[in-house]
Amino acid sequence: MSTMTSAAGTSPDSARTAAGHGRGLRLSGMNWLVWRQHRAAYWTLLAAGAVTVAVIVYQRQLMITYLEGYGYPDLRSGWEDKFNQRPLDAVSRLLGLLPIVIGVFIGGPLLAGDLETGTAKLVNAQSASRVRWLATKLGVTTLVVVVCTAAISAAFTWWWSPVKSSPYVMDWVDSSGFDSSGPVPVALTLLTVVTGVAIGMLLRRTLLSMVVTLGFAVALQLAWSYVRVSLGNIVTVTSRNGVQGDTRPEVPDGAYIVDESYLTASGDLIGWGSCAGPTESARNACLDKEQVVGWSIDYLPISQMSSMQWFGASILLVLTAGIAAFILLWGRKRLV
Known part of the structure; x- marks a missing residue:
């Protein structure tokens, strides 16, 4: 009897608190909806990022073992003769494709799929506003993209840093080094993804949006290759x-x-x-x-590499913020 009385006398606030402890850090509301809708793409991206970081950590250990034979960190002459730079080249090429792949397969379909299938109209009929829905879509997606690309970029920078000053291994001002380390991969990927979202919002067709996003991503890479050198002071x-x-x-x-x-x-x-x-x-x-x-x-x-990367990344991030603002303003009145 006392047990039943105690349970019945529990206040609603206490019950909600207890339920909250039981749920832990689970997503809810609009965040849960967006995550559940795109969970396959998000989990794939996170898993691929984790695997890439693990491979980089392993390859760096192999590199350090080789360099220690030449007195690392004070390397003696001749260490370049038998140095295997193919793993660095392969991963740098992979990172060069990262903005294109993520932009095409995540950015392009993000809104285009909902507009093409009519899901956007269903969401628009609910109590949540369009701006909130768009902001959540962009927020969750960019968070996942930033986590993955930042982790991979940090790992690659850490791997490459012991031999960065040697032009034999990789020229730091080329795309293989400059665009694969520091904040540049994150900024390039974010700009491509957010632009892909805007393209999908305007074209409203998934496949067409992916094709146009691919064209934009390639054009961005070409334009960036011409801008890169001008970021420094000659x-x-x-x-x-x-x-x-x-x-x-x-x-x-x-x-x-x-x-x-x-x-x-x-x-x-x-x-x-x-x-x-x-x-x-x-x-x-x-x-x-x-x-x-x-x-x-x-x-x-x-010595200018870091400042050049952050300067270039800041320009790319400003462009990204401008396109994101355009998505929210356009979608507020013209989404459906």
């Missing part, structure tokens, strides 16, 4: 001791050479191929005629 060094023999000015280890030119007595620059005559005497005559006195070399030091 440093110029000159010499005035002639151009015969080893007279080029020294540049720091790991520096990326942007351009090399001949320096004339008047301070003008001419292309180093301008005096590439058929014979040595013809070349020397050209050098004397142009009054060439030395070299001018433009380069980017590897």
